[in-house]
Amino acid sequence: MTNFKKTSTPMNIALDVMGGDHGPREIVAGAVAAARAYGVTVTLVGKPDAIQAELARHSIAGLDLPIVPASQVVEMEDKPATAVRTKPDSSMVVACELVRTGKAQAFVTAGNTGGALAAGIFQIGRMKGVLRPALLSPFPTVRGFCAVLDIGANADVRPEYLPQFAIMGTVYAQQVMAIPNPTVRILSNGEEAGKGNQLVMSAYELLEKTPGINFQGNVESKEVVEGLVDVVITDGFTGNIFIKTAEATARLLQKIMREELTRGLISTAGAFLARAALRRVGKRTDDSQFGGAVLLGLSNIVVVAHGRSNATAIQNAIRMAKQGLEYDLLGKIQIKLDQSSQSKSNTIAEAANLHENLS
Amino acid sequence: MTNFKKTSTPMNIALDVMGGDHGPREIVAGAVAAARAYGVTVTLVGKPDAIQAELARHSIAGLDLPIVPASQVVEMEDKPATAVRTKPDSSMVVACELVRTGKAQAFVTAGNTGGALAAGIFQIGRMKGVLRPALLSPFPTVRGFCAVLDIGANADVRPEYLPQFAIMGTVYAQQVMAIPNPTVRILSNGEEAGKGNQLVMSAYELLEKTPGINFQGNVESKEVVEGLVDVVITDGFTGNIFIKTAEATARLLQKIMREELTRGLISTAGAFLARAALRRVGKRTDDSQFGGAVLLGLSNIVVVAHGRSNATAIQNAIRMAKQGLEYDLLGKIQIKLDQSSQSKSNTIAEAANLHENLS
Numbered sequence: 229m230t231n232f233k234k235t236s237t238p239m240n241i242a243l244d245v246m247g248g249d250h251g252p253r254e255i256v257a258g259a260v261a262a263a264r265a266y267g268v269t270v271t272l273v274g275k276p277d278a279i280q281a282e283l284a285r286h287s288i289a290g291l292d293l294p295i296v297p298a299s300q301v302v303e304m305e306d307k308p309a310t311a312v313r314t315k316p317d318s319s320m321v322v323a324c325e326l327v328r329t330g331k332a333q334a335f336v337t338a339g340n341t342g343g344a345l346a347a348g349i350f351q352i353g354r355m356k357g358v359l360r361p362a363l364l365s366p367f368p369t370v371r372g373f374c375a376v377l378d379i380g381a382n383a384d385v386r387p388e389y390l391p392q393f394a395i396m397g398t399v400y401a402q403q404v405m406a407i408p409n410p411t412v413r414i415l416s417n418g419e420e421a422g423k424g425n426q427l428v429m430s431a432y433e434l435l436e437k438t439p440g441i442n443f444q445g446n447v448e449s450k451e452v453v454e455g456l457v458d459v460v461i462t463d464g465f466t467g468n469i470f471i472k473t474a475e476a477t478a479r480l481l482q483k484i485m486r487e488e489l490t491r492g493l494i495s496t497a498g499a500f501l502a503r504a505a506l507r508r509v510g511k512r513t514d515d516s517q518f519g520g521a522v523l524l525g526l527s528n529i530v531v532v533a534h535g536r537s538n539a540t541a542i543q544n545a546i547r548m549a550k551q552g553l554e555y556d557l558l559g560k561i562q563i564k565l566d567q568s569s570q571s572k573s574n575t576i577a578e579a580a581n582l583h584e585n586l587s
Numbered sequence: 588m589t590n591f592k593k594t595s596t597p598m599n600i601a602l603d604v605m606g607g608d609h610g611p612r613e614i615v616a617g618a619v620a621a622a623r624a625y626g627v628t629v630t631l632v633g634k635p636d637a638i639q640a641e642l643a644r645h646s647i648a649g650l651d652l653p654i655v656p657a658s659q660v661v662e663m664e665d666k667p668a669t670a671v672r673t674k675p676d677s678s679m680v681v682a683c684e685l686v687r688t689g690k691a692q693a694f695v696t697a698g699n700t701g702g703a704l705a706a707g708i709f710q711i712g713r714m715k716g717v718l719r720p721a722l723l724s725p726f727p728t729v730r731g732f733c734a735v736l737d738i739g740a741n742a743d744v745r746p747e748y749l750p751q752f753a754i755m756g757t758v759y760a761q762q763v764m765a766i767p768n769p770t771v772r773i774l775s776n777g778e779e780a781g782k783g784n785q786l787v788m789s790a791y792e793l794l795e796k797t798p799g800i801n802f803q804g805n806v807e808s809k810e811v812v813e814g815l816v817d818v819v820i821t822d823g824f825t826g827n828i829f830i831k832t833a834e835a836t837a838r839l840l841q842k843i844m845r846e847e848l849t850r851g852l853i854s855t856a857g858a859f860l861a862r863a864a865l866r867r868v869g870k871r872t873d874d875s876q877f878g879g880a881v882l883l884g885l886s887n888i889v890v891v892a893h894g895r896s897n898a899t900a901i902q903n904a905i906r907m908a909k910q911g912l913e914y915d916l917l918g919k920i921q922i923k924l925d926q927s928s929q930s931k932s933n934t935i936a937e938a939a940n941l942h943e944n945l946s
Contacts (some may be wrong), residue, residue: 426743
């Protein structure tokens with residue numbers, strides 16, 4: 229059933245050049261690197277002067293990097309929904325418009341996350357049958373990566389959203405992570421069935437009955453970090469705190485280690501080796517290696533990169549969008565969602581029949 | 588207003604000897620160390636044979652370590668409420684009974700957390716006016732410790748519980764951490780006001796109007812880890828995931844560092860120094876140094892230590908209970924809760940007056 233064949237649709241990725249903490253410099257550098265590495269078209273959306281000035285710093289012969297002008301910028305401190313409504317010529321809204329009208333196939337941004345969600349949801353729109361889109365992030369574990377969703381698209385969710393998150397995460401893990409039958413667990417405050425808040429307990433019952441997913445029950449943070457699960461589902465509030473806590477702790481611990489090692493090893497050969505070890509640890513936990521989070525459940529692929537993204541992170545965010553298109557992620561999610569709702573209708577129909585037969 | 592004077596009530600701490608992963612050996616060793624270090628009475632509750640056998644391993648002349656027999660044990664896998672009801676002669680229930688009848692002043696356990704909560708709530712009972720007790724844990728940050736509550740007593744909370752958590756956390760920080768005017772913030776998925784799920788947003792409004800606390804708004808995990816806040820309040824589900832994620836990430840990163848350092852530095856002088864640095868980092872993040880979590884809001888102090896507690900952790904859990912008694916933590920919480928509800932009644936009365944005057 230699982231199909232790893234790549235499709236060969238044309239690939240034009242609309243990139244918001246104005247978002248992110250580092251401004252157009254890192255974004256354009258990432259676009260150039262991605263266009264060169266993957267042979268995709270990257271449409272640069274933003275202020276043409278700024279984009280031209282950055283492009284001039286690279287040799288771009290043979291690369292397909294068209295510019296689409298946008299005069300406004302959704303700032304990091306803007307209120308998302310308002311910004312998207314009041315800045316129709318912002319790089320975010322214009323880039324989403326390119327996707328909506330079929331001129332581009334995916335949207336990538338390192339700007340205001342709320343703005344990206346609002347622009348995506350309002351301009352691009354939801355996939356048929358999806359209750360709520362969810363933001364999926366690869367999460368580094370001891371054994372590689374797992375997929376965590378939702379990490380922030382929905383601060384409040386209803387139990388019935390979670391089976392859909394599970395389906396979307398399953399398809400992502402099958403296609404992008406090449407895991408044929410990924411395990412799915414729900415993040416909770418205890419591993420045992422029956423542990424959790426009201427949301428987890430209600431969602432648990434629905435997940436047990438959801439066809440097409442390999443649901444294995446609750447999971448605690450420790451097991452996620454140890455890489456014992458492929459897909460972790462949670463509400464966007466808890467998921468956001470989970471991922472930010474892990475990230476903040478990892479960064480801090482590396483900082484403390486660096487201090488402690490410098491204190492003990494200063495000007496010794498050991499210090500050199502220890503720094504090399506720290507660099508390797510840093511690489512194993514570096515989120516610029518996977519680029520960003522992908523918003524699943526809209527009619528097109530949207531990738532939301534960290535505000536602090538450097539050129540490497542942007543390149544990887546574009547790779548993430550490209551993979552989503554290559555593997556026809558959304559098409560396969562749609563099929564699985566349809567099967568699931570079909571099976572639910574069948575169950576309801578069967579129950580109704582049974583009821584009729586009995587009465 | 589803040590009063591750091593210690594009181595001199597008699598101090599008898601009832602210790603559940605049968606709880607925890609390491610059995611009576613580490614628990615009794617911790618009790619002996621605490622009785623010696625702090626001059627407190629530690630009542631050892633559990634199977635007398637097991638306790639006697641462990642005591643025989645120590646020189647305990649001059650220490651006050653009475654034994655109270657209990658024939659049953661609440662196991663780690665027991666369902667909390669059922670276990671407490673069906674095991675009336677368990678070490679947990681018997682220890683709480685000692686507290687309820689005034690024979691001991693505090694209860695310490697490393698057993699089943701849910702069981703400890705159930706035994707505490709059912710046997711010891713809530714403090715006057717407290718809607719829900721909350722589990723407070725010290726949390727290691729770059730600058731020392733902050734207090735986080737609730738970390739697991741209430742998986743689902745109502746917004747009105749959080750101002751009480753804030754008051755209990757404030758008194759703890761004032762008395763035990765000696766911070767005169769501790770900052771209080773609510774854990775959220777964004778720092779700005781207006782970020783959060785429905786619970787956070789509703790609680791935020793109540794917290795802004797709560798007298799006697801220094802409420803500073805939302806906080807993200809990163810700022811908590813960096814030590815920028817004294818008291819972090821949250822629901823017990825999110826708090827549990829927050830604290831477990833930080834703990835799991837810190838442990839894992841130290842493991843990876845150890846691997847990386849061993850790989851690079853094997854049999855060099857640098858390896859020795861690097862291991863010393865790792866030990867120092869381990870010490871800075873070692874939770875056995877603070878003992879456990881304290882359940883606030885009951886009529887007496889209850890300390891819930893980690894299941895994996897060793898003798899040091901048990902000694903520190905007993906110290907935590909002793910500090911709670913010395914500083915009359917619960918008495919001071921009661922005063923502040925009364926003031927808060929008094930001020931609320933005044934506000935309601937004033938509003939009623941105003942309404943009368945206007946009509």
